[in-house]
Amino acid sequence: MEKILTKDEIYVRDELTKVYPQLVINMKKTCGYNSNIWADDLLALCVTFFLEKPIETQLKVIADGKLENYITFIAGMQVKSGSSKFYTTYRRFLYNTRELYVNYAYNQQRVTYEQPFDDEESPQLRCIKYHMEKLNPYEKMIIQKKVIDDFTFKDISKEYNIPYTTLTADTKKTLNKLKELCQPQ
Numbered sequence: 001m002e003k004i005l006t007k008d009e010i011y012v013r014d015e016l017t018k019v020y021p022q023l024v025i026n027m028k029k030t031c032g033y034n035s036n037i038w039a040d041d042l043l044a045l046c047v048t049f050f051l052e053k054p055i056e057t058q059l060k061v062i063a064d065g066k067l068e069n070y071i072t073f074i075a076g077m078q079v080k081s082g083s084s085k086f087y088t089t090y091r092r093f094l095y096n097t098r099e100l101y102v103n104y105a106y107n108q109q110r111v112t113y114e115q116p117f118d119d120e121e122s123p124q125l126r127c128i129k130y131h132m133e134k135l136n137p138y139e140k141m142i143i144q145k146k147v148i149d150d151f152t153f154k155d156i157s158k159e160y161n162i163p164y165t166t167l168t169a170d171t172k173k174t175l176n177k178l179k180e181l182c183q184p185q
Contacts, residue, residue, distance in 0.1 A: 012058045016047065019068045023047075026072045030079055038079075041090050046074040127182035139174045146171050 005013070027043045028035040050058065050071055061070045078086035132143055141160075145151045153171070157164045 008055050008059060012062065015062045015067055022068055023071055026068070027075055030072065030075045038090060042075050042078060042086060045078065045086050046071045049074050124182050128178050131178055131181045135174065142167070142171050142174055143178070
């Protein structure tokens with residue numbers, strides 16, 4: 001069943017039609033460099049939000065001459081917010097599915113490579129892993145939990161019922177042992 005628009009609703013749509021070209025420009029400016037991706041969706045969403053307002057609010061906005069400003073303000077808030085309808089519907093999907101280019105420096109610390117390096121581990125790390133296998137089970141557990149798994153001394157102490165001071169001293173002693181064994185020559 002088709003809904004018949006009232007005289008006020010027809011008036012609001014006519015006013016939207018008049019400001020539509022400027023709203024398209026405003027959406028492109030609001031979205032910035034991503035305007036080719038988001039601008040049309042953002043405009044549709046903002047106009048929908050405006051039309052969902054009570055008709056009295058719509059008429060007041062138009063009477064005050066603020067229709068363009070009102071919809072552009074909604075657009076700005078939608079783009080800036082990380083929890084808005086626009087973000088959850090359009091932007092989050094784009095961020096979660098963007099393509100990563102091989103061997104491209106996204107910033108100075110991160111470069112993507114197609115194949116992992118054979119020599120990813122440093123010689124010191126290889127040495128530590130090698131000598132870790134030769135440690136007694138207690139020392140091996142300390143290094144595994146504290147250094148590799150990054151547990152706190154408090155958690156390890158509680159889990160294994162080891163006095164805190166003993167645990168910290170033994171960890172320091174074991175780390176010094178590994179450090180001496182793996183000193184670069």
